[in-house]
Amino acid sequence: xxxxxxxxxxxxxxxxxxxxxxxxxxxxxxxxxxxxxxxxxxxxxxxxxxxxxxxxxxxxxxxxxxxxxxxxxxxxxxxxxxxxxxxxxxxxxxxxxxxxxxxxxxxxxxxxxxxxxxxxxxxxxxxxxxxxxxxxxxxxxxxxxxxxxxxxxxxxxxxxxxxxxxxxxxxxxxxxxxxxxxxxxxxxxxxxxxxxxxxxxxxxxxxxxxxxxxxxxxxxxxxxxxxxxxxxxxxxxxxxxxxxxxxxxxxxxxxxxxxxxxxxxxxxxxxxxxxxxxxxxxxxxxxxxxxxxxxxxxxxxxxxxxxxxxxxxxxxxxxxxxxxxxxxxxxxxxxxxxxxxxxxxxxxxxxxxxxxxxxxxxxxxxxxxxxxxxxxxxxxxxxxxxxxxxxxxxxxxxxxxxxxxxxxxxxxxxxxxxxxxxx
Amino acid sequence: xxxxxxxxxxxxxxxxxxxxxxxxxxxxxxxxxxxxxxxxxxxxxxxxxxxxxxxxxxxxx
Numbered sequence: 001x002x003x004x005x006x007x008x009x010x011x012x013x014x015x016x017x018x019x020x021x022x023x024x025x026x027x028x029x030x031x032x033x034x035x036x037x038x039x040x041x042x043x044x045x046x047x048x049x050x051x052x053x054x055x056x057x058x059x060x061x062x063x064x065x066x067x068x069x070x071x072x073x074x075x076x077x078x079x080x081x082x083x084x085x086x087x088x089x090x091x092x093x094x095x096x097x098x099x100x101x102x103x104x105x106x107x108x109x110x111x112x113x114x115x116x117x118x119x120x121x122x123x124x125x126x127x128x129x130x131x132x133x134x135x136x137x138x139x140x141x142x143x144x145x146x147x148x149x150x151x152x153x154x155x156x157x158x159x160x161x162x163x164x165x166x167x168x169x170x171x172x173x174x175x176x177x178x179x180x181x182x183x184x185x186x187x188x189x190x191x192x193x194x195x196x197x198x199x200x201x202x203x204x205x206x207x208x209x210x211x212x213x214x215x216x217x218x219x220x221x222x223x224x225x226x227x228x229x230x231x232x233x234x235x236x237x238x239x240x241x242x243x244x245x246x247x248x249x250x251x252x253x254x255x256x257x258x259x260x261x262x263x264x265x266x267x268x269x270x271x272x273x274x275x276x277x278x279x280x281x282x283x284x285x286x287x288x289x290x291x292x293x294x295x296x297x298x299x300x301x302x303x304x305x306x307x308x309x310x311x312x313x314x315x316x317x318x319x320x321x322x323x324x325x326x327x328x329x330x331x332x333x334x335x336x337x338x339x340x341x342x343x344x345x346x347x348x349x350x351x352x353x354x355x356x357x358x359x360x361x362x363x364x365x366x367x368x369x370x371x372x373x374x375x376x377x378x379x380x381x382x383x384x385x386x387x388x389x390x391x392x393x394x395x396x397x398x399x400x401x402x403x404x405x406x407x408x409x410x411x412x413x414x415x416x417x418x419x420x421x422x423x
Numbered sequence: 424x425x426x427x428x429x430x431x432x433x434x435x436x437x438x439x440x441x442x443x444x445x446x447x448x449x450x451x452x453x454x455x456x457x458x459x460x461x462x463x464x465x466x467x468x469x470x471x472x473x474x475x476x477x478x479x480x481x482x483x484x
Binding site for chain 2: 056059060113116117118119359361367368369371375376
């Protein structure tokens with residue numbers, strides 16, 4: 001069994017904000033107990049999958065390890081009980097691709113899969129470049145000081161996905177606020193009440209209110225797109241069919257919510273964290289500045305470095321064995337992506353940020369049938385931003401201490417103050 | 424028809440979008456440039472997401 005101090009650390013939102021605390025905890029686990037059970041206070045026990053190869057093995061066997069049977073993110077016992085009461089026995093407040101298994105997962109993913117393939121995304125390249133240039137011009141006008149997270153990284157991917165989804169620009173601040181409330185529900189700077197969470201009731205009330213506001217918004221959008229379909233993703237969801245039936249209401253709402261949250265927040269985190277890493281590593285910044293062909297490898301390294309999705313949970317559908325450990329049917333498992341992406345058996349000097357790292361087979365997008373649907377869009381947005389920004393960015397340094405969000409599910413920098421010179 | 428007379432083809436993983444180009448092969452995975460799709464073993468899986476070879480489709484790029 002994992003020592004209690006480590007078990008408490010790997011669930012602690014403040015440890016993820018600290019960074020080093022959670023990195024140290026996972027490094028100890030990879031070395032001493034790479035596949036063991038944690039029993040943190042207030043949570044059902046779960047296996048902690050820390051090694052890159054084991055994460056791939058679990059994700060590849062998506063019939064043996066299900067997403068939907070138990071909560072897909074770390075959820076305290078008390079919150080889980082209340083969610084099941086509210087949702088008629090289901091452990092999920094929403095039902096997106098993340099909470100589905102086959103046959104539903106395949107059917108619902110197919111609805112938008114081709115839209116997210118690289119050949120379809122090519123048609124967006126020119127427009128995304130225009131958006132990126134707009135943000136870079138704005139950054140140039142700021143006079144050499146900005147908070148790169150708040151002024152650029154949060155806003156650029158938000159604008160792209162909202163345009164793709166069909167949300168008007170005037171509603172983008174609301175979408176950003178709701179996203180940060182959802183993913184930053186444990187962070188007193190970002191959650192709905194802007195306060196420390198007192199108990200399970202308070203946590204659930206806040207998240208429930210945020211989800212409710214999203215649903216109200218997207219109900220109206222569904223009606224609009226059914227009446228007047230447009231060339232946007234909302235119209236695909238609103239008018240999509242599974243078999244010969246429209247999408248279920250909860251499933252449609254969840255599709256919008258995942259697009260409107262994960263569709264930008266993860267890219268924002270990676271963009272902000274990528275620039276933070278360059279500011280902290282002037283040698284790597286110089287290397288990248290002198291060779292634009294390194295942008296793709298820098299991009300992958302920033303994704304590995306930040307790993308914005310910190311975990312997903314799976315549960316076993318049958319008794320099985322891994323690492324000589326007996327896993328019982330129903331056992332809960334935490335796939336730790338930051339740990340897999342610092343695995344010393346896969347990455348040489350994993351705690352070093354290298355813009356030319358190769359190979360770089362990180363697991364930040366997951367693996368297997370549930371691999372991130374929006375990975376090509378996220379990569380394209382970041383590639384375009386760096387292609388446009390790096391040639392204009394002549395000098396860069398931190399102008400204060402960056403801060404990360406307090407969260408154990410999806411998180412990254414919430415503030416990256418920089419000073420810079422650009423033309 | 425021999426390889427010299429048949430154009431190289433590309434195949435795409437329908438889960439993650441990974442593209443296998445016969446002309447380029449996958450030298451990092453031990454598949455030489457010029458390896459035809461039919462010559463890749465049946466138990467081969469997508470290097471990006473682990474999807475089986477059977478779930479790839481031929482595409483034009």
